[in-house]
Amino acid sequence: MKRKQWLMPVLCMTVLILLLGLYLGMKNHSTKDNGTKKDEEDTTLIDMKSNDIINISFDIEGHKASFTKKGDSWVIDDDPDLPIDSTKLSSLINSVAGLKASRTIKNVDNLEEYGLLTPENQISLKNNDDKAISVHIGMRNKTTSNTYINVGDSTDVVYMVSPDLSALLPASKMDLVKNETYPSITDSNITKIEIQDLSNVLTLDNDEGQWYVDDNQNQKSTASSESVGALKTAITGLKFDNLVDYSGENRDQYGLKDPSLILKVHYYEIKNNESNKKDGSKESSSKENNSSKSSSENQEKIEKDMTLNVGNIGSDGSYYVQIEGSNEVHSLAAGSLDSIINQTAQNYWNKSMISLRSDQLNSLTVDYKGVKNKIEKISKEEKDKKGNASTDISYKMDGKQIDSDTFDVFFNKLTSIQAQKKDRDLRQKNDPEMTIMVDTEKGVKQVSFSIYDENFYMIVDDEGRPGLVSKTTIKEFFHAYEEIK
Known part of the structure; x- marks a missing residue:
């Protein structure tokens, strides 16, 4: 019994000593950690x-x-x-x-x-x-x-x-070096592009929303909006790589004294002018119909030109280039110029058969397999009981009324024909199977269709440009003409 009485205090004392030792050990470890962190401070x-x-x-x-x-x-x-x-x-x-x-x-x-x-x-x-x-x-x-x-x-x-x-x-x-950057140009603001190499000058010009392409053969043709859009994207996406020379004294060394390519871009920028501030009391007393200037009246259209001269290819495969009027010579990745150099007018031709809207049509004469028929558009102005004017459109073939719906199908197919390709060097192999003379407000246009080979018809579009269209497309078009009644 006595043994049990003294055993319990001894055990408690032992546990207390162990806990005290553990506490002192942890405290000492913490002190060392703090010292290490202090030593490792920046x-x-x-x-x-x-x-x-x-x-x-x-x-x-x-x-x-x-x-x-x-x-x-x-x-x-x-x-x-x-x-x-x-x-x-x-x-x-x-x-x-x-x-x-x-x-x-x-x-x-x-x-x-x-x-x-x-x-x-x-x-x-x-x-x-x-x-x-x-x-x-x-x-x-x-x-x-x-x-x-x-x-x-x-x-x-x-x-x-x-x-x-x-x-x-x-x-x-x-x-x-503090160097210039390639000009920031918005592609939709470009109105004219000229690409001049050692043997050719290619000009693309925008006239009232329609792009035209002209080469040094003085043959102006309508251009495809897609191909011109790709060119404009390529031009606005150009970016200088490195500054090569800042003095401008060694142009001949970089092939820039007589450039292999000259790219000229005409574009415009819109500058916002600060409108004259009006007195607040006057504004509050002004009538509603005295509106302030429109935003367009506070904007100024500034015409600009940029000329990029392209010289030799450097050892890294990049072109040496220089902005006209600048001394700096830069390098430009050759790949970024791929869609600009070595192009011809044909690369930008539109692929359509004829550029024509129904409201521009006066009449058309179709010579199909040796038989000629003339289709005339008849426009008749009418007014309803309220006096509202409208125009009734009908068509006659050789003086006989025809169904407008069947004519519309034929006309829509004609204006939607797209050539797989157009090439000035294509030559007609057979007499035309169909020739269409179109009388419009702006003059007469002519298109023709002749068999080229087992897969294609050769077409000559309304600008005299030869091209190839699949036989299936042309046969469907001929069928639409045969259905007019």
């Missing part, structure tokens, strides 16, 4: 304000490039005329000034492990207090993506920083 390596830095240097293409701040601008010391884009250099400086290390590695005895025995680059900074500091850039850690660096003359301490400093540095001096 360390400021460069304590300079961006605006105070007046000189920065680093290697570009194996040579040291030094930049000095002059007022609010930066110049490169060995080429002061080079138009440096100060915003680009300031962006680099902002990334380096105030640089902090996420980890410090001490007692380093092998810089090669960190890519610092032969650094990838070195950035040197100097501020207006004549304080200077250099950063040597090593390799990137594959796991953390941080960059190893060391600072100044220290060789036994390596730091890890998060910015990829090598990627921030320009690959060439031209990457820091």
Whole structure:
């Protein structure tokens, strides 16, 4: 009994000692953790304000490039005329000034492990207090993506920083130049395009919404809205790749003294003019019918021209190009010019058989298999009991009334015929099976159909352009004519 009485206090004391030991152990572990975190806090390596830095240097293409701040601008010391884009250099400086290390590695005895025995680059900074500091850039850690660096003359301490400093540095001096961009043009605002190569001048012109294409053979033809739209998209989508030369003194070197291609674009821009502000009291007292100026009255249409000269192909496969009036030479991806160069007028021809609306029609004469018939449109003005005017349209063939519905089917098929292709070099092999003379408000148009081979009919459209249409389509069209009654 006595043994049980003293056993319980002993057990309680033992448990208390164990709990106390566990508490002290956890406290000690926590203290160590806090100390580790404190040691791993970011360390400021460069304590300079961006605006105070007046000189920065680093290697570009194996040579040291030094930049000095002059007022609010930066110049490169060995080429002061080079138009440096100060915003680009300031962006680099902002990334380096105030640089902090996420980890410090001490007692380093092998810089090669960190890519610092032969650094990838070195950035040197100097501020207006004549304080200077250099950063040597090593390799990137594959796991953390941080960059190893060391600072100044220290060789036994390596730091890890998060910015990829090598990627921030320009690959060439031209990457820091303030260069022009390709003009921003809205494709719907383009009204004329001229493409001139060494042997041909191709002109596309918009006349009251209809595009026409003309070549140096002085043959103006209606153009396809789809093909012109693709060309305009290609033109507005052009983008300079790299600045090659800013001086404009070596045009012959780039083939720009005598360009292989000249692209001229006429377009317009809409400028919004600020309308005159009216006194508020006058506005409130004005009558409702005295409305303010419409938005169109506050807009100005500005006509503009852009000429792009295209020269030789460089070693990287890109074209050298230059905007007329600019000194700068840029590279432009060859693929972006594919749909612009080496084009002919035929590439832009529309594929329709005839451009005609029913309201433009006066009459048409059809010569089908040696039999001629003339179809006339009869327009009769009528008024209802309320005096509302309307026009009744009917048709007569050789003086005999015909069914308007069957004629409409025939007419719609005629105006919807699309050639698979049109080619000026196509030659007629057989006499026309059908010829149609169309009398319109703007004159007479003629189209014809003749067998070309077992699969196609050759058509000659209303502008005299030969093309090929499938036999099935033409047979259906002939059948529609035969159904007129």
